[in-house]
Amino acid sequence: MKERIAVYGSGTIGACQATLVIGHGLPCTVIGHSEKGLARCRAAVEQNWDDLIAQGLAGEKNKKAALALLTVTNDPAALADATFVFEAVAEDRETKRAVYGEIDRRCGEDTILASCTSSINADILAELTERPENLLIAHPFQPVHMLPLVEVVRQEKTADEVLARTLSLLEQLHRQVVVLNRSVPGFLVNRFAQALFRESLYLIEQGVTTAADIDKAVKYAMGMRYASIGLLEYYDAVGFQLEAAIAENVYPDLCDAKELQSITREGLASGRTGQAAGQGLYDWNTKDQDDFRLRKQSPYFDGVREWTMPE
Numbered sequence: 001m002k003e004r005i006a007v008y009g010s011g012t013i014g015a016c017q018a019t020l021v022i023g024h025g026l027p028c029t030v031i032g033h034s035e036k037g038l039a040r041c042r043a044a045v046e047q048n049w050d051d052l053i054a055q056g057l058a059g060e061k062n063k064k065a066a067l068a069l070l071t072v073t074n075d076p077a078a079l080a081d082a083t084f085v086f087e088a089v090a091e092d093r094e095t096k097r098a099v100y101g102e103i104d105r106r107c108g109e110d111t112i113l114a115s116c117t118s119s120i121n122a123d124i125l126a127e128l129t130e131r132p133e134n135l136l137i138a139h140p141f142q143p144v145h146m147l148p149l150v151e152v153v154r155q156e157k158t159a160d161e162v163l164a165r166t167l168s169l170l171e172q173l174h175r176q177v178v179v180l181n182r183s184v185p186g187f188l189v190n191r192f193a194q195a196l197f198r199e200s201l202y203l204i205e206q207g208v209t210t211a212a213d214i215d216k217a218v219k220y221a222m223g224m225r226y227a228s229i230g231l232l233e234y235y236d237a238v239g240f241q242l243e244a245a246i247a248e249n250v251y252p253d254l255c256d257a258k259e260l261q262s263i264t265r266e267g268l269a270s271g272r273t274g275q276a277a278g279q280g281l282y283d284w285n286t287k288d289q290d291d292f293r294l295r296k297q298s299p300y301f302d303g304v305r306e307w308t309m310p311e
Contacts, residue, residue, distance in 0.1 A: 001083070001165070003026075003083045003084040003112075003165070003169050004027070004081050004082050004083045004084065005021050005026060005028050005029075005082065005085075005086070005169075006028065006029040006030070006078070006079050006084070006086070007028060007031070007085070007086045008030075008031045008079075008085055008086070008087045008088065008089060008102075009030075009031070009032070009089040009099075009116075010030050010031070010032030010037045010038055010040070010041035011037070011040075011041070011088065011089075012044065012142070013088040013116050013140065013142070014030055014032075014041060014088040015030070015041045015044035015045050015048070016048065016140075016142065016143055016144035016145040017086050017088060017140065017144050017145070018030050018041070018045055018070060018072075019044075019045050019048040019049070019144075019145035020145040020173055020174070021069075021173065022045075022066040022067070022069040022310070023304075023307045023309060024172065024173060024307055024308050024309070025066075025069070025308050025309065025310040026069065027069045027070075027071070028069060028070055028071070029071040029072075029073065029078050029079070030071065030072045030073070031073060031074070031076055031078060031079065032072065032073070032074050034074065035074070038073070038074060041072055042070075042072055045067070045070065046063075046067070048143075048145055049066065049067070050063075051293070051294075052304060055297075057301060057304045057305065058304075058309060062309045062310065062311060065309075065311055066309065066310050068310075076102040076106055077106060079102070079103060079106040079107050080106055082106075082111055083107075083108070083110065083111050083112065084111065084112045084114065084165070084166075084169060085103055085107065085111060085112065085113050085114065086114050086116055086138065087099060087100070087103075087113060087115045087116060087117075088116040091117060091118070091119055091120060093120070093124065093128065096115070096117075096125065096128055097128040100113065100125075100128045100129040103129070104129060104130045104131060109131065110134070112134050112135075112136075112162050112165060112166060113129060113131070113134050113135045113136075114135075114136060114137070114138035114166060115135070115136075115137050115138070115139075116137075116138060116139060116140060117137055117139065118139055118187075118190055119185075119186070119190075121155075121183040122135070122136065122137050122153045122154065122155035122158075122182070122183040123156060123182075123183060125155070126155045126156070126157055126158075132155070132157040132158075133158065133159040134159070134162055135155065135157075135158065135162075136153060136154045136155065136162060136163065136166060137151070137152065137154075137183070137187075138150055138151075138152055138166060138170060139152075139153065139187055140174065141189060142296075143296060143297055143300070146297055146300035146301075146303065146304060147174075147300055148175045148176045148300065148303050149174065149177070149189070150170050150174045150176070150177055150178075151177075151178050151180065151187045151188055152166060152167065152170065152177055152178070152179045152180070153180040153182070153183050153187060154179070154180070154181060154182070155182070155183065156182075163179070175303065175306070196218075198255050198261070199254060199255050200214045201255075201261045201263045202255035202257065202261065204263060204281075205261060205262060211281040211282060212282075227299075263281070267280060
């Protein structure tokens with residue numbers, strides 16, 4: 001079936017999800033909760049298209065045709081025809097409960113509810129809706145409209161047909177999908193990322209190296225390697241014998257912190273909380289913000305060329 005898609009949430013994730021949908025020539029309705037939020041959402045979608053145009057990946061004609069497919073509103077009644085809803089609201093159970101109530105009231109009994117949550121267990125989310133059989137997680141990554149992977153997490157009551165329809169749509173939009181049969185904290189990608197973040201902060205705190213050199217090691221070794229072959233393909237290629245020897249030397253020295261590390265605690269206390277604050281592990285006031293936004297997107301430009309853009 002051809003899904004009629006809505007996005008509940010007009011923040012960064014919602015705006016980028018909408019960009020992806022209309023970029024494939026499909027109508028999309030975004031539900032927000034304030035006029036300021038709607039204006040910000042429209043501006044973000046337009047900025048996404050302007051970035052694609054600047055890279056020669058789209059034209060003004062594509063942008064105009066795509067924006068004609070977009071509806072941005074504060075009225076949940078616009079959900080009435082939706083058969084597939086991406087939920088992209090705050091990571092707060094009561095906020096999601098209220099939104100799920102609107103979706104239950106406004107949408108048909110077969111409408112799929114796909115949460116974009118990055119942290120809440122799928123079984124917990126299932127308790128917030130009257131139709132748990134229609135709920136699963138579809139967790140994308142930023143920039144959502146360009147990064148090809150999405151993690152799908154089902155829960156005990158997720159219907160097989162719901163999973164099948166979700167995979168069909170996401171393989172069209174995102175192209176690469178991984179499925180988890182149950183929730184684990186962090187799912188796959190964020191779980192791997194937290195392990196790297198913890199070890200990186202530990203090495204900085206121990207005076208071993210700097211944030212810049214850690215980023216260099218990841219960008220020009222690990223990142224390049226695992227962009228072409230898989231992590232576990234590499235494990236097999238090295239072989240269990242050598243990997244076992246390395247593990248016996250390294251495992252005892254790895255960070256095993258179970259609480260927030262001092263760098264994070266001190267940053268939170270001082271207001272040095274990262275890019276938005278102007279200072280974190282880096283001094284963002286000295287960085288070119290447009291260059292950073294471009295670098296965040298650049299690995300995914302080739303994927304955009306596969307979009308079936310409207311004209």
